Amino acid sequence: MTVLKNKKILLVICGGISAYKTLELIRLLKKQEVEIKTILTKNSKKFITPLSVASLTQNKVYDDLFDHNNEAEMDHINLSRWCDAIIVAPATANTLSKLSYGNAEDLASTVILASDKKVILAPAMNVRMWEHEATQQNIKKLKNFGYIFIGPEKGDMACGEYGEGKMSEPKQIIDFLNEFFKKNNYIYKHNLKAIVTAGPTKEYIDPVRFISNQSSGKQGYEIAKALSKKGIDTTLITGQTELNTSENINVIKIETTNQMFEETKRQLPADIAICTAAVSDFKVTNFNKNKIKKKDKLNLELEKNIDILEYLSKHNSLRPKLVVGFAAETNDVINNAKTKILSKHCDWIIANDVSNSEIGFGSDLNEVSIIYKEDNKNNEVISKRKKSEIAKIITEKVISNFNS
Ligand SMILES: Cc1cc2nc3c(=O)[nH]c(=O)nc-3n(C[C@H](O)[C@H](O)[C@H](O)COP(=O)(O)O)c2cc1C
Numbered sequence: 001m002t003v004l005k006n007k008k009i010l011l012v013i014c015g016g017i018s019a020y021k022t023l024e025l026i027r028l029l030k031k032q033e034v035e036i037k038t039i040l041t042k043n044s045k046k047f048i049t050p051l052s053v054a055s056l057t058q059n060k061v062y063d064d065l066f067d068h069n070n071e072a073e074m075d076h077i078n079l080s081r082w083c084d085a086i087i088v089a090p091a092t093a094n095t096l097s098k099l100s101y102g103n104a105e106d107l108a109s110t111v112i113l114a115s116d117k118k119v120i121l122a123p124a125m126n127v128r129m130w131e132h133e134a135t136q137q138n139i140k141k142l143k144n145f146g147y148i149f150i151g152p153e154k155g156d157m158a159c160g161e162y163g164e165g166k167m168s169e170p171k172q173i174i175d176f177l178n179e180f181f182k183k184n185n186y187i188y189k190h191n192l193k194a195i196v197t198a199g200p201t202k203e204y205i206d207p208v209r210f211i212s213n214q215s216s217g218k219q220g221y222e223i224a225k226a227l228s229k230k231g232i233d234t235t236l237i238t239g240q241t242e243l244n245t246s247e248n249i250n251v252i253k254i255e256t257t258n259q260m261f262e263e264t265k266r267q268l269p270a271d272i273a274i275c276t277a278a279v280s281d282f283k284v285t286n287f288n289k290n291k292i293k294k295k296d297k298l299n300l301e302l303e304k305n306i307d308i309l310e311y312l313s314k315h316n317s318l319r320p321k322l323v324v325g326f327a328a329e330t331n332d333v334i335n336n337a338k339t340k341i342l343s344k345h346c347d348w349i350i351a352n353d354v355s356n357s358e359i360g361f362g363s364d365l366n367e368v369s370i371i372y373k374e375d376n377k378n379n380e381v382i383s384k385r386k387k388s389e390i391a392k393i394i395t396e397k398v399i400s401n402f403n404s
Pocket residue numbers: 013014015016017018041042043044091092093094095124125126129
């Protein structure tokens with residue numbers, strides 16, 4: 001898998017002759033499984049059609065700052081929030097000038113001004129336009145703002161002249177992006193590995209009967225998917241559920257807490273452990289090899305199970321750098337979670353109130369509080385939303401924990 005897989009790129013196409021090369025760039029990005037949204041300047045449509053761009057990106061083309069059909073969506077804010085980086089290709093002399101002055105007169109310039117994402121500019125223009133003092137001063141300003149340049153290259157130009165001003169070839173831009181994302185991607189550089197436990201465990205009383213709980217595994221599965229989607233090497237150790245995962249996740253199915261424990265140990269060392277499984281606190285000590293008959297006297301003896309979260313948190317040599325536990329509580333959620341963090345020595349506890357049937361076991365929704373080990377970090381509440389959304393937010397927090 002390349003570092004570009006699943007990256008979200010906002011591609012701004014300006015009105016220059018080399019806009020045709022951008023169609024090839026889109027094709028190569030798509031081959032690397034990059035998700036692309038595009039903004040076309042008004043003048044770019046003189047060179048390429050929105051239809052070609054929409055067909056190749058398989059996404060809508062954005063071109064209007066004042067799109068009354070889309071007003072509520074505020075494209076100029078949302079497009080920037082959505083992407084991992086913005087690429088402007090070709091970046092015309094005109095657009096470079098507008099960006100250097102912080103103009104916000106069309107969708108392209110407004111999105112870029114409103115963005116805190118990295119902006120990569122691939123200029124293309126006639127050699128004298130490029131060498132003009134005005135353009136050179138604009139470039140100096142843009143570099144000071146933190147904009148990144150790729151190219152332009154030297155060569156024969158469409159206008160028949162020779163010199164610096166050709167847009168970098170799409171393949172060069174792809175190579176550049178690969179390097180750029182590798183450099184800025186802790187996950188890729190360090191090949192992060194995560195263990196996620198999910199679902200219920202079973203404690204057998206006899207060969208056909210067991211003690212278990214209502215955990216559906218949904219939140220854990222969503223977290224495993226979100227981590228894997230970000231390029232983290234993810235192993236999901238799961239009790240019995242009705243759920244499926246994506247291909248990239250290494251899934252290990254278990255039944256008992258002991259099996260979950262053994263498989264978890266086998267996965268060490270890992271960088272991240274997220275324990276969402278609803279592990280049985282107790283197991284049966286007097287397991288009956290044969291099925292217990294109705295007439296038999298049933299006398300269940302229980303003993304405490306191994307605490308996997310605590311084991312990982314207190315591991316001397318192979319402790320994951322980040323150990324996160326889930327606390328399903330029915331009352332006094334935050335205080336119980338705080339007690340848990342202190343007794344188990346994990347880094348975060350993510351607590352949810354399973355007494356609320358709208359957000360608890362089995363529901364597609366959740367609402368959680370994140371409690372951190374550090375006293376100077378305030379609890380955070382992730383308000384009620386889909387478990388998949390909660391998983392994405394938790395994943396972003398996990399990643400920024402490693403990036404910081
Ligand atoms: C045939 C033709 C080719 C052009 N090629 C370029 C070019 O390669 N680079 C450039 O900066 N401007 C080029 N221009 C000028 C731009 O189209 C013009 O400056 C326009 O205002 C750019 O608009 P935009 O930056 O909003 O897309 C060209 C114009 C024409 C008519």
